[in-house]
Amino acid sequence: MGVAVGFAVRPLLPARGRLPLLVEATEPNTSLLAVFDELNELVDEHLLRDGGILFRGFQLEGAEQFRQFAAGFGHPLLNYEFGSTPRTNVTQGVYTSTEYPAHQSIPLHNEQAYSRDWPMKIWFYSMIAATSGGETPIADSREVYRRMPVAIRERFVSKGLMYVRNFGNGLDVAWEQVFNTEDREVAEAYCKAHGIICEWKDDGELRTRQTCQAVARHPVTGDMVWFNQAHLFHISNLQPEVRETLLDIVDEEDLPRNVYYGDGSPIEDEVLNEIRAVLDDCAISFPWQEGDVLMLDNMLSAHARAPFEGKRKVIVAMAEGHSQDVR
Structure with missing residues (x-):
């Protein structure tokens, strides 16, 4: 060039x-x-x-x-x-x-x-x-958006996504590390300012829920991009034996992380598999x-x-x- x-x-x-x-x-x-x-x-x-x-x-x-x-x-x-x-x-x-x-x-x-x-x-x-x-494979998020099956894209856009996280308990990052504080009120204030619903559980650990975008428009170029981590947060991202072991230890609502449609309904495994296939096809390594x-x-x-x-x-x-x- x-x-x-x-x-x-x-x-x-x-x-x-x-x-x-x-x-x-x-x-x-x-x-x-x-x-x-x-x-x-x-x-x-x-x-x-x-x-x-x-x-x-x-x-x-x-x-x-x-x-x-x-x-x-x-x-x-x-x-x-x-x-x-x-x-x-x-x-x-x-x-x-x-x-x-x-x-x-x-x-x-x-x-x-x-x-x-x-x-x-x-x-x-x-x-x-x-x-x-x-390697650190990369992909064009505009291409991912274009290549995503229209039915999946439209469903994700209309419903949005709700990410549920349970911190600590030796299963995931501690809330103190995530929020860079040991003060519950500071963590609560961060959540309130960022539209995150938080609750302290009986064991003293923190659960958060946040409804987020599935796609987004770039503020400068105006391009639409596929912009979510549903395929990464969903329990289907875990190896089957890890998934089974976790569900033996905790109830689904207490999984370290999971994601649902924005209305709280489950995202189908087969939908996430289609999403992963598009991402794999777009990967550049x-x-x-x-x-x-x-x-x-x-x-x-x-x-x-x-x-x-x-x-x-x-x-x-x-x-x-x-x-x-x-x-």
């Missing part, structure tokens, strides 16, 4: 379209921060069209420089509030990627699409590439190289994680919070 001072620009996988756009250093020892102004202009031009940009072959020295790079785009980095998975804070606004065991995969999803508040931008920095596997930085528009592009072997370290930053009214 073109060569600028210090880097070249082209689709990484032309046969799959323009996602992700590859921006690759053409001169050795080019610092990602040193060419930031030029890259910022390129991001302004391409991110909203292509959905994601992969910066490769640049020098970037650790988490602090990654923080500087992500923060340089003009929005303060976000704290990981009302998170759904375990993470560790690395430096201000920078977190580890989801700390699930290496053998587990994480399905395609848009960050925090299970809520009404999410980051518009998300960055991934590959500090250590896995010996094998460990490529191996990480150490030093890679991937920048996504979080509404236009979904991301996932493949199982891996060996050490792997990918850290994450998010910015530009956006809120959606669901009526």
